[in-house]
Amino acid sequence: NAPLPEGIRLIDGWFDRDGQVALIAAIRAVVAEAPLYRPEMPRTGKPFSVRMTNCGPLGWVSDRAGYRYQPLHPVTGCPWPAIPEVLLALWGEVADYPHPPEACLVNFYDETARMGLHRDEDEAALDAPVVSVSLGDSCLFRIGGRERSDPTRSFRLASGDVFVLGGPSRLAFHGVDRIYPGSSTLLERGGRINLTLRRVTSPG
Ligand code: MD3
């Protein structure tokens, strides 16, 4: 197994089963207030296969007008709910960044959902890492370099894994090629949830 690209930390099994169950309860409360919805691609309006919502003062959205962070849910018009304490604590433990996260994007994958290769570059605070938590079914995750044409590496992310993406890897291309249906019993109806904690604005 080759070493991970610089700036990436994969901490497998950070959350044990009880921790994962507690996180799911917290996410259910978020989704009750801010329902999952299906974003659309800029310009074309093609629907994502992944459904999304957010918690925190800002949330990431995509529609025909483009990608952006905004304080209100695009369907309900309400502010996003607060980021659960357990996730703020996780950021404090692993992010090595002196300010709290402002957005937690919640991605829900059913067994056919995928996420194409892309870069996360809608945040002004590119010095802050992205902290990701995987829950439910495993996925095949792929990460490359700063150019779309750079070689990529794939690995499997499982429920409870935490991923910290910073440094030179913060602007690496990455995506989710497939979900492994039935690989976890955490979610009764199956599927995968990914949470990404992000700092959006650069503290003045
Ligand atoms: C590597 N989500 O929401 S999380 C996304 O599993 C996103 O739902 C994927 O890519 C998911 O934007 C991957 C891991 C991740 C998150 C941010 C990154 C990997 C990253 C930023 C830079 C490089």
Ligand code: FE
């Ligand atoms: Fe991403």
